[in-house]
Amino acid sequence: MTEEEWLESIDPMHLWVSLDRNASNRKRRLFGCACCRRIWPLIPDARCRSAVITAEQFADGDVSRAELARAKAQAKAASVEHSGAKAHARATSAEQWGRVLTKHWAAGACCSVALAKASDVVMAGRSAAVAQQTHAVLQLGRPFGSPESAAMTDQLAEQEQRAQADLLRDIFGNPFRPVPFSLGARTPQWQ
Incomplete structure (x- = not known):
């Protein structure tokens, strides 16, 4: 990837894949958390919200891996409760089905940020984008798959990709122009 491609790409997955293997796990996890924050409501x-908060705290070294695992388990339990087989069985209309799908994808994003491997956190961005699109189609009041909902979904997908690519660049900076770091600028916490 060239610097120009890094600066202009609207595909967060393309940027994610191009990150150096040495890219910090902290920043990787915080990217996933930022994607979840975009769909907080x-x-x-x-x-599920607690899983995101715990993942942020884990990224900063404030909670243990065991606490992260507990938060993920709780988010997974919430996901099953809100979008599992029982929720699917209760969904008798397209609107109810859309709500179940929105909850499913939003909860999935929260579970993803609490995964043990920070490199897997990228799934949070995709899940968050689908949750957002599903919710938007519900708000439109058109059936899923209708021309109006398909057009809206495509437009939202591009907007969310662009926003996530910008988030990724904000968090990771420009790998082609690393910022010089002065050891004397560290606070006592980081020495």
Whole structure:
């Protein structure tokens, strides 16, 4: 990837794949958390939000891997409760089905940020984007798959990709122009 491609790409997956193997796991996890923060109102409950908060704290070294695993388990339980087989069985209309799907994808994003491997956190961005698109189609009031909903989904997908690519660049900076780091600028916490 060239610097120009890095600066202009609207595909966060393309940028993610091009990250150096030495890219920090902290930044990788925070990218996933930032994607979840973009859909915060769509997240089904406090257990899922707690997984995002715990993942942020884990990235900063403030909680243990065991606490991260517990938060992920709680988010997964919430996901099953809100979008599992019972929720699917209760969904008798397209609108209810859309709500179940939105909760499913939003909860999935929250579970992804709490995964043990930071390199897997990228799935949070994709899940968050689908949750956002599903919610938007519900708000439109058109059936899923209709020409109006398909056009809206395509437009939102591009907007979300662009926003996530910008987030990724904000978090990782420009790998072609690394910022010089002065050891004397560190605070006591980082020495």
